[in-house]
Amino acid sequence: MEAAAVKEARIPEFQEHRLYDIQNDLWYALHDIITPSSDSPNSIDLVGMMGFSTPEGFLGHYIEDTGGLHIAHELVELKQHHEPSYNHSLRTGLFSWAGMRYLSDQDKLDLREKKPLFCLSGLGHDILKLGVPAEVLDKPGALTDDERIIMDSHVSPDSVEFIVRDHYMKGDGFDKKQMDYMTDLIAGHHPGKGLKSINGHAELITIADHMDAAMFRGGYQKKVSPEVFLEYIGRQLSEGAFKDKYAEPFRLMLEEYSRGGAEDGNQ
């Protein structure tokens, strides 16, 4: 059977609807990022950085073409389980993608055939939060030891490896090296959680992840301003936690931000 026919037979029709739903949600996520509102006073012009102007490009070229539709299934589950984590995943995917595009356009990141894996990893970096109860995800105060163990399970290299092998890459023709790279990218977004070798590229997803958590994710946490997040990046750089190369696109995004509603609200 031709590869395309195999792929066709493998992807149930409902998953295409799911992909369509995620495309719609990505539009909303992108809109939230680029358009300041009283609820979300921060905004960043991602469109110019991404090298394409629509989420369809983001999904179409890299998810659909690689047969990575399994991620659509997992993401829709995450939306039902805990919508804030789902929205955080979409925005982190967009930020990671924008940063990756910027660095590869500047010839500062050699990605070549890794681009699809990078795209899937940004969107799927928190997919194992499916296994973390919403009460734990939403808990405002400090976690108990038991809750911390449950929370940390979403970056356990073993579980990430399982999900990469058994969900993302089912029959898609990725070889072991590529799967290891992607496992590293996803599990590596929380350095120090027991992963043997942290993939350098995971740092880009880490910064995107932190940026969304600090500036865009709602809930009990207060959103910080771009200036405060820039200071945070500076601190991480001086402590050696981030490398300049990976921080560069995010600095650029933040330095060019438009504050919009930040000045007229009382937030």
Ligand SMILES: [Fe+2]
């Ligand atoms: Fe995470």
Ligand SMILES: [Fe+2]
């Ligand atoms: Fe995250």
